[in-house]
Amino acid sequence: MTSRLVPPAGPRRVLALAQLANSIGDGAYYVTSALYFTHVVGLAPARVGLGLTVAWAVGSLAGVPLGRVADRRGARGAAVLLAVGTAAAVGSFLVVRGFLPFVLAACAYATAQSGMAAARQALLAGLVTAGERTGLLAHLQATLNAGLAVGAGLGGLALQAGTRAAYLGVFALDAASFLVCAALLLRLPTVAPVTVGEGREQGVLRGRPTRERDGLGVVRDRPYVVVALLNTVLLLRMPLLSLGLPLWIAERTTAPAWLVSALFVLNTGAVMAFQVRMARGVTGLGSATRAVRRSGWVMLAACAVFALSAGVPRRPAVGFLAVGAVLQVVAEMGQSAGSWQLSFDLAPVDRVGEYQGFFGTGVTVARTLGPLVLTSLLVGWGTPGWLLLGGATVVASHAMGPAARWAADRMTRPGVDAGREGARTGWVTGPVRRGQWISNSPPK
Structure with a gap:
């Protein structure tokens, strides 16, 4: 089982550890966010749904240009900055008290998440050979599920407590998990930026x-x-x-x-x-x-x-x-x-x-x-x-x-x-x- 979850040492293992770190925070976020926004922030469920729909629509549009930035400016640096940006967006949820600030924070979160996903894929492509990519992505998917399961369990404890402090603790944990992810990504080798047509020859x-x-x-x-x-x-x-x-x-x-x-x-x-x-x-x-x-x-x-x-x-x-x-x-x-x-x-x-x-x-x-x-x-x-x-x-x-x-x-x-x-x-x-x-x- 361990070999299925942990890739060999080196860049592949660091990528898996980074995936594990932020997926634990995400798992806790996913099971508690709806109740946090409705019970703690005080938003109506319909407004939460509308705000998240708008946010993910913005995030999907941002994925392509942010992926292009990762190609042109360097995938590792882009992935690290977007992980820090995601942590900041999650942290901003802690002080959100109205619908408009919620939508803005959610848009920042979705944009950073979409961009980070594209940048990490570009980083993976630059660090492993083409023949190893699918196998590594399978490892990362297994790691993702393990992290989500652990995070969901931690989120369940917050739901059981039902207090504002417990919910805030979950969001702080999610923000911290992305900072840990950024620190791990910094341990990876630098992937040189590419220019259009570089691979044509x-x-x-x-x-x-x-x-x-x-x-x-x-x-x-x-x-x-x-x-x-x-x-x-x-x-x-x-x-x-x-x-x-x-x-x-x-x-x-x-x-x-x-x-x-x-x-x-x-x-x-x-x-x-x-x-x-x-x-x-x-x-x-x-x-x-x-x-x-x-x-x-x-x-x-x-x-x-x-x-x-x-x-x-x-x-x-x-x-x-x-x-x-x-x-x-x-x-x-x-x-x-x-x-x-x-x-x-x-x-x-x-x-x-x-x-x-x-x-x-x-x-x-x-x-x-x-x-x-x-x-x-x-x-x-x-x-x-x-x-x-x-x-x-x-x-x-x-x-x-x-x-x-x-x-x-x-x-x-x-x-x-x-x-x-x-x-x-x-x-x-x-x-x-x-x-x-x-x-x-x-x-x-």
Whole structure:
């Protein structure tokens, strides 16, 4: 178990420790923030929801330019500054006493979080080889879940106390966790800034002229945008454990309410134990699209099993929900591993931060639209809603193959170096035949 959570010594372990530090604070924040803003600050729940929606919308827009700054000014320095900025934003929540200050503080928090995510991805890309990235991201995902679990437990103690001081202590802990994260990131080697076109002589940049100078950057890269949009559809399952299943269990099944917590623990434990193993087979574009495609079918099976839990006695309902949760976490781990590989391999080497900032907006969109989509489909439509959710996942996962082929066809220009890069990612380009797969079967 330790080897699955702790990468080998060096930059990879430091990145994991930084992830662990801020995820502990985030775990405590996630379980207490809603009650803090309503009970301590005194905001209406509807205003809290509105403020957070506005904040994450601003944060998603900021991810791309902040990622570009990380590329141009240095990923380590950008990541450290944004971690400190996140700590300051969390600390400002301690003195917020009205709606407008809350929105401003939330916007600062979401902006710093989105930018830090993009900068850390650029930092990771600069510190480890391309073949190690997906494996390291799997380690970081396992570490993230471990930290969130510990943080959620600490947040639970604050909820049990129910005092203003306990809530303030949680926010202080979250702010401190980001300062620790910043200190750990400072221990990493410096990643030199890159300039547009720096990787072109390596044969790994797209052959068409760069679009960065027109101000739109990655948004003009239509193949990558399509891949990111398809990934966003697959991410709509993100609020399933926190919102979709709890409402489904309460409204449509005879299962006990405590099962919600048990399914959450099952999901978190499975990711901690098996995410690294699930990612080992994902080493290039071919294996990545196959992992995403398989995950779509597994998610459809999970949705079908979840639907069976309605209208049956308690024990069968619990059984169906448990089996569905196992299938769902298997689909989640496969989709995560595949999407990580695609997001890096389809991005120009001199603009990783900018492209990761854009790819990461899918998480924000899923968190924003997911609750509305899931409540409408699952609680409103019942079994047809589950099947529609699963069917949409299958369609998006199968469309990822052609979309990745389109993006990879435009990634490199002919040449020996381009062919070498294609071989590394499981895709042949240049003098062989553009878009031809090697070592892996082509996506359907």
